[in-house]
Amino acid sequence: MATNTLSILKPSVNNLSARIFIRAAGLEFEELDVWGKKSTPEFLAKDPADLTPLLEEAGLPRGSLWESCAIMQYLCNKHGLDRFYPTEPAERAMVDSAMFYLIGTFYPLLARATYPTLGFAQYAGEAATADVDDATKTKAAKDAEAALAPPLEAFHSFFLSGRPFVGGDRPSIADIRWAATLEFLRSIDYQFPAWAEEYLSRMEEALGDAYTEPATDVREYVAYVKSQAAGVPA
Ligand SMILES: N[C@@H](CCC(=O)N[C@@H](CS)C(=O)NCC(=O)O)C(=O)O
Incomplete structure (x- = not known):
């Protein structure tokens, strides 16, 4: 092993x-x-x-x-990978906050908005798993999609303020967690603000194949899902 x-x-x-x-x-x-x-x-x-x-x-x-x-x-x-996870307490606090904010607030909204399209299971108690009609489920997914904009902008204005990455000049583990997550929004053709497209490009450029190679698995799955929805043979 x-x-x-x-x-x-x-x-x-x-x-x-x-x-x-x-x-x-x-x-x-x-x-x-x-x-x-x-x-x-x-x-x-x-x-x-x-x-x-x-x-x-x-x-x-x-x-x-x-x-x-x-x-x-x-x-x-x-x-001792300080370049991804700074040991200076204030810098580390920013990385931790950005990751907790993603896991606790942004990801649950993103899952409700994208999982129905991606064909992934959702948690009990969600509209998607409730005994309600399809129109209600579709509205819940759309409501979640609309609710993504404020936390996305909070990430931009607070964590990226004046710096290319949460980690400063280099991507931190919080940047990796956010960029990877945003990949799923392609499944619903989410209209990214210009800064988010630039951020994703910057991340991929900074990390190179370390980003592109595993991201290709996600991108291929998203492309497959979209081709199925469009009725195009995969
Ligand atoms: N907050 C967790 C989420 C982990 C999670 O939900 N993993 C999913 C894949 S996206 C999983 O393994 N689900 C079980 C399954 O699909 O059977 C993390 O960031 O690792």
Whole structure:
């Protein structure tokens, strides 16, 4: 087994975050594509949440860790990767805040807006899983899409204010988490503000193949979903 083993699902942006990071950081790793292979007793013993990405690494108390941001934080701490996760407390606080804001506020809205199109399951209690008609479900997804603009602008005006990345001159793990997430908005042809398109280009340019190679898996899935919706043979 490699030093770092990531169990992943290729069409996922939660997974994409960890996949970009581990390449950009130059760490030794292997990836296990667990599509159709999760939810087994063996997998659940390592990952009772049954969620990916999952890191297996010998130094961890239980040998395994889920949650994309926690995985990136742990590997930065372990390998002294200050360029992705600054140790200066105020700079680190900005990176942490941007990641918590994404996970706690932006991602749930993005999931409600895009998962119906992407064909992904949603949580119990959502309109998408409730016993309501399709028009109500469509309206809920549209409402969530409309609600994305304020947090997106908050990210822009606060975390990127006057700097190319949350991390300053270089992408931090918060930048990786935000950029990877925004990839899913292509599925609903979301009208990005100009700054967001520029930010995504800047991220890909800064990280090169470390970004493009795993992002291609997500992009191919999004293109497939869109071709199905358009009735075009895949
Ligand atoms: N907040 C978590 C979200 C993890 C998550 O929801 N992972 C999804 C893939 S996008 C998953 O593994 N779902 C279980 C499944 O699809 O069976 C993270 O950032 O890692």
